[in-house]
Amino acid sequence: DAEITQSPRHKITETGRQVTLACHQTWNHNNMFWYRQDLGHGLRLIHYSYGVQDTNKGEVSDGYSVSRSNTEDLPLTLESAASSQTSVYFCASSGGAGGAYEQYFGPGTRLTVT
């Protein structure tokens, strides 16, 4: 069955370190998204991609970057981790164009920055 996976599931890192969270999907979807989930804020969009070599900034992109070199993967990099980036991170993907398609979510990565 097609799926979307994230690794690691849990990560503890120190302030100032670079961290990369992996996202891999086997749906063959063109569209991929990164969100963070924080109490009181719901889900907020960090970055998204509508295809290989395409990346776009979301609502809370400062301090994060992504790259899309193939259809299956959209890694999220925290360039210099800050305590404010302690959160649960979700990757999602969707097929089709035009926005009518639902997104499929990964299981999440819980990141703690100390």
Place this chain on the structure above:
Amino acid sequence: AQSVAQPEDQVNVAEGNPLTVKCTYSVSGNPYLFWYVQYPNRGLQFLLKYITGDNLVKGSYGFEAEFNKSQTSFHLKKPSALVSDSALYFCAVRDKGYSTLTFGKGTMLLVSP
């Protein structure tokens, strides 16, 4: 701009009773509307969506939602709640002129035995 509001942080209902989780939205054009559910320590799961057509949309696990354009609402409903329905529910909207979804802050549904 597009936005979505879930006015209740928590909804409590007894098992067997009907449940409603409220969602209102704001868009400049015609909306695409979605409901997702999140169980503890899991990712979001898609429940149902309104794109066009019939205002009453049926989805997974017996849930349904009614699109009301005049009230700009898309409330989630179920005729008879189960304890296993206890979870965090998110409403999301996309204006047809926008490229991404905007999520509400979520409503925790607690169904008591």
